[in-house]
Amino acid sequence: MRKYLLPAQGEFYKANLHCHTNISDGKWTPEEVKEHYKYQGYSIVAFTDHDVFITHNDLRDDTFLPLNGYELEFCPPQDGHRRTKLCHVCFVSLDENKSVQKIFYKSKFFEKNPDAYVLDKDSDYIDPEYSPNVISDIIKRGVEEGFFVTYNHPTWSLETLDEYRNYHGMNAMEIVNYGCVVDGYDDHNGKVYDEMLRGGEKIYCIAADDNHNYAPIDSPGCDSFGAFTMIKAEKLTYSSISKALLNGDFYASEGPEIKDLYIEDGRVYIATSDAVRIAMITDGKCKTKAAEKKGDTITFASFSFYPEKMDYMRFVVYDKKNKCAYSNAFFFSKILSNEGNFDGTTN
Numbered sequence: 001m002r003k004y005l006l007p008a009q010g011e012f013y014k015a016n017l018h019c020h021t022n023i024s025d026g027k028w029t030p031e032e033v034k035e036h037y038k039y040q041g042y043s044i045v046a047f048t049d050h051d052v053f054i055t056h057n058d059l060r061d062d063t064f065l066p067l068n069g070y071e072l073e074f075c076p077p078q079d080g081h082r083r084t085k086l087c088h089v090c091f092v093s094l095d096e097n098k099s100v101q102k103i104f105y106k107s108k109f110f111e112k113n114p115d116a117y118v119l120d121k122d123s124d125y126i127d128p129e130y131s132p133n134v135i136s137d138i139i140k141r142g143v144e145e146g147f148f149v150t151y152n153h154p155t156w157s158l159e160t161l162d163e164y165r166n167y168h169g170m171n172a173m174e175i176v177n178y179g180c181v182v183d184g185y186d187d188h189n190g191k192v193y194d195e196m197l198r199g200g201e202k203i204y205c206i207a208a209d210d211n212h213n214y215a216p217i218d219s220p221g222c223d224s225f226g227a228f229t230m231i232k233a234e235k236l237t238y239s240s241i242s243k244a245l246l247n248g249d250f251y252a253s254e255g256p257e258i259k260d261l262y263i264e265d266g267r268v269y270i271a272t273s274d275a276v277r278i279a280m281i282t283d284g285k286c287k288t289k290a291a292e293k294k295g296d297t298i299t300f301a302s303f304s305f306y307p308e309k310m311d312y313m314r315f316v317v318y319d320k321k322n323k324c325a326y327s328n329a330f331f332f333s334k335i336l337s338n339e340g341n342f343d344g345t346t347n
């Protein structure tokens with residue numbers, strides 16, 4: 001019997017879960033974002049402009065779903081040398097009918113959009129102090145208020161284990177931030193993800209553009225369409241996508257596909273698009289399956305695993321361009337508590 005780590009049923013929908021428009025510091029309008037991302041095969045964009053929560057349900061159609069959200073910044077006083085550490089967190093609403101913002105601080109973007117937002121009258125301005133207790137408290141509040149909360153671009157933020165080991169309660173972290181990569185930062189954060197997992201956080205990973213779109217769309221400086229999240233859901237509705245996000249029914253990618261992922265007869269199996277290498281990452285030693293010859297590819301691999309010696313496993317798929325797809329981490333404690341063994345048939 002199989003235990004599916006990605007659901008057997010449903011469709012994959014391509015999503016950008018971190019996006020900026022001219023509502024804050026991006027160039028494109030929300031309508032232009034929809035137009036360009038639909039043309040590139042995306043079905044979902046989370047609109048996460050800085051500071052201000054504005055809904056975009058009017059952009060919805062049969063093949064495009066806008067998710068409503070915003071991004072908050074926690075920043076100490078600037079030192080004038082662009083070496084100041086800071087923390088950015090995205091809040092994506094899991095309820096399409098949510099329109100009132102309860103977590104907010106003073107921002108120029110409220111002045112820019114005076115008629116487009118609704119602040120909760122019973123909530124006070126927060127102090128976005130750069131401290132782990134404040135950041136973790138706001139993350140917790142966001143989750144409690146029905147947001148999917150992500151920790152963003154740790155490399156661009158100049159943060160290290162000393163900082164992010166103290167952030168708790170988020171749903172996911174950005175394992176790739178394409179906009180930061182375009183800007184020259186190596187925001188491929190597999191090591192950060194593992195450090196957070198080994199530190200006790202049971203979280204997912206996403207890949208996103210964090211696009212601002214000031215470079216021409218056909219130039220190497222374009223910060224769109226380079227990192228995305230493939231969400232598997234029953235249908236393209238707000239409730240189905242929200243359910244899939246909470247369940248972890250997705251993977252992050254720069255290009256490669258993860259088509260199937262399941263456990264059967266004491267081994268884990270993964271089916272992919274053409275890959276030169278497939279790795280199983282754990283909290284201990286890793287394993288890799290690769291093509292036999294240079295230039296060849298594989299589309300399938302299987303691995304043994306040992307729950308008594310491992311806390312979790314996750315998978316990375318490498319293609320010929322050295323682009324990667326990243327599964328979420330799967331904790332054996334959760335799998336065992338769900339099934340008692342590895343003979344289940346659903347996630």
